[in-house]
Amino acid sequence: MTATLNSVVAEESDVTSDIDNNSVLKSQKQDNEPNAVENTNGSNQYICGVAVSLEIIGGKWKGVILWHLCHKTLRFSQLRRRLQGVTQKMLTQQLRELERDGLVNRKVYAEVPPRVEYSLTDLGRTLEPTLRQLCDWGRAYNDDHR
Numbered sequence: 001m002t003a004t005l006n007s008v009v010a011e012e013s014d015v016t017s018d019i020d021n022n023s024v025l026k027s028q029k030q031d032n033e034p035n036a037v038e039n040t041n042g043s044n045q046y047i048c049g050v051a052v053s054l055e056i057i058g059g060k061w062k063g064v065i066l067w068h069l070c071h072k073t074l075r076f077s078q079l080r081r082r083l084q085g086v087t088q089k090m091l092t093q094q095l096r097e098l099e100r101d102g103l104v105n106r107k108v109y110a111e112v113p114p115r116v117e118y119s120l121t122d123l124g125r126t127l128e129p130t131l132r133q134l135c136d137w138g139r140a141y142n143d144d145h146r
Contacts (some may be wrong), residue, residue: 007038055102061094063131067122069104070128073119103127 046052057063061083068074068082080091095118098104105126109115120128 007128037130044100056103059094061090062098065091065094065098066103066127067135068133069118069120069124070131073117075115075117079118098124 011108037119039102046055062114063081065079074082076091076095079090079095080086083091095104095106099106102121105119105121107119109117
């Protein structure tokens with residue numbers, strides 16, 4: 001009986017320390033990402049769909065890149081001209097992230113000099129209505145508040 005009681009207390013102690021460790025991990029992660037908690041495999045588990053969306057399309061340039069690609073396939077230089085103020089490094093980084101997340105296709109033509117075109121994937125096209133609504137909202141806000 002005493003051995004059983006000791007093993008139960010030991011198990012409770014292990015569970016409590018695991019809970020404390022998870023709480024620390026969660027609170028540390030939440031300081032950086034308030035709507036995400038870190039899984040044991042190191043990936044984020046989001047609590048809110050808005051947090052997931054903003055993680056994927058958030059930032060200064062991603063939404064605008066997606067907006068321009070809604071209209072037509074563009075080359076890197078065409079995108080850069082349309083995005084006043086973006087650096088080549090930042091545009092490259094943002095396009096790579098959008099490609100990694102499955103929203104943008106990158107097609108390289110075997111030519112000299114190489115030609116690279118960017119377009120939306122089918123998944124990226126599903127954002128078009130949302131981007132249109134954001135554009136309309138932004139215009140209305142700008143007209144009313146600026």
